[in-house]
Amino acid sequence: MKFYGIFEQGSKINQVICAVLINLPVLSYGASTGWMSPMTLLLQSEDSPKGVPLTDTEISWMAAVPYLVCVPFDLIMGVMGDKLGRKISLIFISLVSAASWILLLSSFNIWCLIIARAFVGITMAGCYVTCTTYTKEISDNSIRGALGCLLILFQTTGNLFMYVIGDLLSYNLILWVCLTIPTVHVVVFLFMPESPSYLVKKGRVEDASKALAWLRCEPENDAKVQEEIEIIRKEQRNDEVSKFALKTMFTDKILRRAFQIAMVATIAREVCGAVPVLNFAGDIFKLASHDTGLLLSPNQQAMLLGVVQVVGSALASSIVEKSGRKPLLLLSSLVSGLSMCALGSWFLLRDLGIGAPSWVPLMTLCLCIFCDSSGLQPISIVLAGEIFSFKYRGIVMAITMSCASFTDFLQLLFFKPLATAVGIHVAFYFFGVICLIMSLYVILFIPETKARCLEDIYKDLLKSMKVKKTEEHELTKV
Structure with a gap:
């Protein structure tokens, strides 16, 4: 050995x-x-x-x-x-x-x-x-x-x-x-070590080989290490065809589709309901405690949510390589959507004076937070990093995260007054519908990226685009 x-x-x-x-x-x-x-x-x-x-x-x-x-x-x-x-x-x-x-x-x-x-x-x-x-x-x-x-x-x-x-x-x-x-x-x-991709980009191939050899626990001259370095170089040579990354993302059909997938996954993650749910956690726990006798301090409520988040994110990290990105993102979007709709229904029934089980808010709250930390958040981030090469990866993450940050700011600023004006149940139904639409989007447009190189992922994107174009052509003929 x-x-x-x-x-x-x-x-x-x-x-x-x-x-x-x-x-x-x-x-x-x-x-x-x-x-x-x-x-x-x-x-x-x-x-x-x-x-x-x-x-x-x-x-x-x-x-x-x-x-x-x-x-x-x-x-x-x-x-x-x-x-x-x-x-x-x-x-x-x-x-x-x-x-x-x-x-x-x-x-x-x-x-x-x-x-x-x-x-x-x-x-x-x-x-x-x-x-x-x-x-x-x-x-x-x-x-x-x-x-x-x-x-x-x-x-x-x-x-x-x-x-x-x-x-x-x-x-x-x-x-x-x-x-x-x-x-x-x-x-x-x-x-x-520095990122091998960055070192190759700067022409420091020898340093990149050393960094990659350490990361892979292999000798520097190992064939697998050199093969991986060559894959990185090939990827970056392909990037050199275009000089302006941002413009290329909107003119190249495959990159535009990849960017669309990254953006949709990011926005869906932020509008799944987790941010306002966390802000309304105290009220929901307070409502749930009337019939159950559950009495928790605000910080103890936060601890409970924190435990659910950690369990969810730990589960995602442990099963993502076995389940794949697509099934986990689909399941978390679907369950989150159903839980938000259930929470909206609970608030609607309460407003109508109809009795509803007091455990529903607690269960749906935990389900939403669990789905967010086990699927929607980690998978959307992993996905965005996997469907772009070095040249585009940084700018894509920057743009998608800027949109995510602004979305969170707007939710924190306007959620409470809007919920008061139209009813909190409408807000949760909205979050639920967004998640359910996201689950449909996952089925139709998002490719599986588990353990796959960028070239294979782009072949899938190109194939799906050709299929769609053929279907549209057949419809026009009819």
Whole structure:
């Protein structure tokens, strides 16, 4: 038996280690988003560490500003990753994350708090743009999906981690604990390799071979390593035909279809109902507790949702390579749609004065969050990374995430007044219909990408486009 370094030759352990470290900033980002739940209760209480409770307006800006900042920085992080490299971009993300925690430690001035939260928008952009592309580019085809799902697993784990320590530790101690995560990451990640795709793009083929050999636990001159380097070079030679990536995505038929798939999957993920459901969780739990005697504090409710999220994302990471992307995305879209329609029906019956089981809101709430973390979120992200080459991957992730961030901002800003005006049941029916339409879209248009090279995926897209064109031609003849 041959060995490479301390691990068995051909082992995937180095890829797992690198992917875990790539996603460590996501853990800090998850804690940042989760921070608002327990800290809102504290900062608006009479025991606020600021001395006076924060107003609803101040809290609203702290909650919404990351999504506004994320919109331009999705594009900035995409360009930064392509120009300076994935590694430098990732270290920058952790430095910004550390700055956010330091600002929160430094002052209770409202502008300082809002700026600290604005930095969260930069880390959000980096996590979804840089971490996803970086993970894809260091992963072998056989574990690409599982490692790609780590992003949602780390984000949900960060949320749950914050919910737990938010119930146990003091305000300042929470911030010091969270500050250690990006600080440790900056130091440790200096020893990790740059993306082989980026190194090849910069003409550093020898460095790319070394990085890939370490990731694959193979000797540098191994035939498989050199074959993979050649695949990367071929992919990038094909990209060189066009100089302007954004224009090509809209003029090339296959790229346009791939971009459409990435955008539809991203928007469906954001409009599945998870964002407003999380905001209405307290009200739903409160309604459910009337008949069941279920009494949970707001933070305990958040913990329950956090557990559901972590279980869902862990399940996605463990089964995505066995089930494939398409079945998991289809099932999560379908179940999420049905659960949202059931929740809408429950609210409608309540408004009509008709009795309905009190466990329905609790069950549908957990189903929605579970589907979001086990399918809609991780698979849409993995899919977007798999259907584009190096040249387009960064800009596509940037554009889709900018749209996602703006969609989330609008939901946070307008959901409550619209739900009050037209009825909350209408809103949940809308989310349900979107998810059901998405499940149909998955069946008709989205190809399976599990363990497949880009060339094979594009052949499927081209084949489906030809079939559609033939059908349209036959209809015109009739």
